Amino acid sequence: MTAPAAPPGSRTPSWAGVVDAVTTADATFGLVSLVIAVIAILALIAVLVLLGRQRREVRRANDLLDLSRELRHRYDALQAVTKEGVLVVSLGGSVLDISERAAAILGVEHDASVGRHLTDLPVVLVNEQGLSMNPAAVLGYRTGRAGYTVDSQLVGVLLPGAPGGGSQARMVQVASQLVAAADGDAPAVLTTLVDVTGSRQVEAALSRSEMQFRVAMENAPIGMALVDLDWHVVEANAALAELLGTTVEALRGYPMEALGTPESRASERLEVDRLLGGGQHRFSIEKRYQRADDHLVWVVLDAALVRTASGEPDHFVVQVRDSTESRLQAEMLTHRAMHDPLTGLANRTLLQEVLQSVLEQPGVVDRVAVLACDLDGFKEINDRYGHAAGDEVLVHVAGVLRAATARRGTVARLGGDEFVVVVQDIDGPKAVFEVAAAIHAGLAEPVRVARRRLPVAASIGIALAEPDTIQGGAPTLLAAADAALYKAKAAGRGRTEVYDQSMAKSSSVDLLRELSEALDADELVVHYQPIVDLADTRVVGYEALVRWQHPYRGLLLPAAFLPLAQEAGLAVPLGQFVATKVAEFVASSPDRTTWVSVNVSADQLGDGEFATTLLAEISRHRLMAGRIVVELTESSLVASGTRIRHELTQLSAAGVPILLDDFGTGVSPLSYLRDLPVAGVKLDMSFTSGIPDDPTAGKVVRALGALARELAMVTIAEGIEHAEQAEYLHRNGWRYGQGWLYGGAQPASATLGAAPPATGLAPRSA
Template sequence: MTTMTEPAAAAPRVPPTLLVVEDESVVAMDLDGQLHDMGYRVCGCVDNGRAAIERARSDRPDLILMDIVLKGEIDGVAAAAQIARELHIPVLFLTAYSDDQTVERAAGAWPYGYLTKPFQNRELRAGIEVALRKADVERKLRESERWLAAVLRGVGDAVIATDAVGRVGLANPAAERLLGLDGLEGRLAAEVVRLRDPVGGAVLALVPDTLHATRQCAPACRAALLDGHDGAAIPVDYTIGTISDDAGRLGGLAIVLHDVRERVAAQERLARSEHRFRGAFDNAPLGLALIDDGNRFVRVNRALCRLLGVDAGRLVGADQAAFGDASDNAIEKEFLRDLVQGRSEAVQYERRYHGRDGQVIWALVSASLLPANADPEQFLVQINDVTERKRAEHALEHLAHHDALTGVANRTLLNEEVEHEIAVARRQKSRLAVVFLDLDYFKHVNDSLGHEAGDMVLKEISARLTRTVRTIDIVGRMGGDEFVVVLCGVTDTRGVLALTDKLRTECAKPMTVGAHEVRLAVSMGVSLFPDDAQDFRTLLRFADSALYQAKGEGRNNVQFYRPELTAQMEMRTRLGAGLRVALERNELEMHYQPIVALDDDLPAAAEALIRWRHPELGLLLPGVFLPVLEESSMGEAIGAWAMLEACRQAARWNAGNARPLRMGVNVTAAQFKSGAIVGTVENALRETGLASDRLCIEITEHSQLTDDAHTRAMLAALKSLGVLVAIDDFGTGYSSLGYISRLRPDELKIDKSLVTDVDSDPERAGLVTAALAMARSLNLEVVSEGVETEAELAFLRAHGCDMVQGFLYARPATAAEFEHWMARGAPPGGMHAGA
């Protein structure tokens, strides 16, 4: 199970659709029956080639079983060739003819198989399955080729591929734009791509054999100058790689050119700016002045003269107040009085001066009182021009409305700008869309690469969002990995989907973070003005509800708000708030379901399952609140409580019991991924005194177990405590024999989805039999979950299953009910069976 819930049934398998083309009706009817018995769906049977083509067009079957000799003027080979050419639907020939001429003609139609009549059922099934698998692989290949072609068309860099002699075989539109040439295909790359070393000017020869032999193909980006069609040198970053066939033979070159003219120009502007800054800094020493007790300038330096734009002759003897702001003059007088009266040895304050042209100059003034001796009192004043700093403070005020990390709008600015856009949309009777966007599994980046890497990802995502949306749209960050994109002036949902698809595509592109390549997907929730709400706060809440739905649908998708999502969001918020106090209020409780050994039909273990007795909603099963629990900060605390409670109950039952029970406890994904589970188990065993071999930690296969170093380290640490480890919900993931043997669990728990109707479903029976055989080969015990019928039990017993669990024996119950059931001899079906 994913955490502490009971297994859910798997979705039913959709049978492939087949079309039968056979000129003999008796054979066609027999073949139809065989196919139905094998579990396929037959969409029709036709006896001529033209009808086969028409039915293929209308029904689009997954596979066509085609006889070669048919009624009418079109035989099976001709029909198959036309179907393959126009519709890409796989054809499997079923014919009584195997002569060389017929086989050669049939091969020209590119069939997916050729069976000679008569054949056995198993041969037919094998041929069908092989054809279907091959067709699926080829379909994915065609989709991949279309996808790659679209990517090449859309990528901004120039991409060129050549053959082994250096002739261009592929060039994207960006390459034609950069080179200023149309129709690059067929031309020699050395003629159209002229790259020179930016330092020495040496020309790079784009001859595949030469580059391959001298190992001059660059594995990383290098700088060069590209000779433009107008003679100008274009600075580029380039990458050249060889293209090889399966045998390692040179097939050509892949050339990528990135135009860096804007970057070079920006670097030059930056260099000039830095030079001016250094010059200004080096030639702007601090302004100094001596001021007497009448606030008159006694002496001034050239820096101060330059600062105020007045020569020394006019300044000396003049009242400082004449060059300053009136309110600042009064503040300065109070600071200088503190010096005279001995309350301070030095004072510092800000004030404004007025230059000769009326310009306001902000200064940080430091003043101290000089020793008087026989002279009148004088103040030494250091005047530092902080006008630029003040401007920077205004910039900081700007930052108060923007996200500090990414530079996009923060909540405050978002609220202001969106409410303004809502007012505009209301006047113009137009729409806008609020898109709440969340990075899927961003926590994994922080956990595995660190928060610095996470910050780099957030900044890159912000940049991608900003450059993808239109100038009229708004991008903001709500915090963490949550962003809001407001699409203005949209007309309908199709326009919104077009823009969100662009956002998803851009965000899904790989990014380099340090030495790692990171790929992320995004989930989005969308609400519309005025369709869904009239104000930004409500639109944002509705978009958040839709986002939650998108994440619940498997992530990496877009969901639009629907009114029923509000109730779901309110329930999620209500449950989340309740979980934070559920432990304190003793609302959580443990129920137990027995696990029965098949060698004597007596309970050998129990599985602990958490329940929440909500004060208003009643008894809640895990499926209701566990998704909320996994998202909350209470996941580890509640998981630790459940572990301690289950161990305490097991220790109580096993005290003095000649046949001790083993207790199975599920762990949450948060506990396992954080590594907290080891300490939690160790603490529970120590506090309760339960023997470690009486505790079995159940870890869900499909959501928590990955074959990596962290998983293996966690399992090794648990087993070092002496506890048993079970892989729960086995059969819902993708575990292989090698995978299981490397993880070395003690037990497999076969999921209910495989056990249900195992006695009558051959496919499930085969899977369960295979799982039992694998477990025996690895010396693992097997528990089959979800056993509800005597027939299922008989099958499992006959095939050597060790233990079973399910409603046939008992439903989960409180500890007291479990004890009462045990005291009555643990009869099958005796505890809430059928309830």
């Protein structure tokens, strides 16, 4: 095929050029297509990215929507069960949200309230004084609020429907707080509402009850108190303060136990502990209270424990009733039924009860004795001077027996001129002989009846509480005393006899022979009773007390054989025996500061034998001066002669201190302190037994102690049984003491094995 002819005047292109042009066009087209394709891909990628982001945003929005729904569901559930209502209000006062509980508290409809202004809600609020309040000011935003603090106040919400067509008030605690804005929203006011009507009513009821109880307590005619669990007074009324002679203010915080006397505190504490432990719900006891003026009154104490709702102890309610008058009346009737109307002593009925009660207690052997007393020639007084004179004599004798007993037992009149004394003492035999001696001494002075002076004497029979005499109880022991009294009256006027069953087996000559043989057979032993320093109760010395270890009668106390030894003329050998044993004891004692006192009577002095033996034993054992002390009874010095005083002076000059025993009970003690070489005194146990309850005994103790200290003498008190007695004696200047409180007399072996180191000083001669 031939090519067409070219038009005239034109340049005919070459094939090479055409090819180049075509190639160039293709290249340009391909580049454009590539660019378009890249752009399309990029656009597609961008679209895919946007689609993915959109899907994530949609997914996130759905999750947030689900979370929002869940939170709303939980919020609604929480508001359904909570007692608090929640109200959300804008700063402008429009209700943004209100819970069902808040709507119920305010008395409005939930759906109708959202979006409305607070002032448009049908809510009537009043303050505690009953004055109307603006709901917007209470529930909404208040100008001047500082930051997001919480404001709380109590308001009343008046609701219709009260009985009678009126309205009832509901007490509501309102707390409002600004809540911070979120996502650019304006802050809002969050208000919580709590219905406190019920609790306020309970508080009002409790307040009324408390007021009623307080008025009743303050105006009660008997003493009342509220007491805490520590048994201390929290509140008391005027009646209790008046009963105790003090003020209500002084009673607050005061221990209830301290109101009573010391002897009743333990039983009271026991009753309180039983209440706290659930053992009982209340208790009632009768006891004595000590007024502020130190006077004692009898009261009946009633206490009840108040517990909390959970059953835990909370406090006590106590009533205290004055029972002094009724107590005195009851005691008066009891006294009339149990006492002799003439002398005021116990009658036969009371004596039998007392003696039987005493004998039923453990450890009565050697601690109890019965003394039967019958007047000599009383029938002649009645026949010659009449029964009126006889009554005066009986009253006088009753006083002598009381004084002689010195609170160590019970004195009774059985009828006519028959009297009985039941003696109770740590050392019963010693005490009963002291009582008998005091009775004879008291009757030595004639009785003044009108213008006459009538001599009166008594025969006395003594029965000691021993295994044989107490088997049959009170009647057996009284019969033994009567038998001894019969023997005393048969022997003559003004005598004392001791009942002893061995009298039926052997004569008095045989008994004297047994005592003489006992000295040689080493049947007599010495026991030692500790003497302590009252300041620290450490042992500083001992008192030596002789005992007879009889072959078949057992251990006999001094009262059973000392009178026999004096009648037989064995007092001096007995004293020498004791001096020898005491010197051996002191020499063997590991403590070189303790001292031992030896009892010496006037019968053992005067011939120089006792003093010679004692000084020889001190020299033989090389004992330091002052480690053996001689004790003298005041009664033994009444008939003292110059030879006795010379012997005492000899002992004192050799370094043996002399103590005056039974100080305060004898005759003319001042002359003894002046004329004899006395280094110290020993207070008689009759005064110790009376303190601290007996004010007279207390005065005597203080006076005698002051007298001895003024003369620079050692002071020892015997017969101490209670810590109160020891404290009283120490407080009133008595330095040393002994008695059942610190232990009874023990054998030498037991004493040496148990004696603690002593730090006290031995008595020194004046």
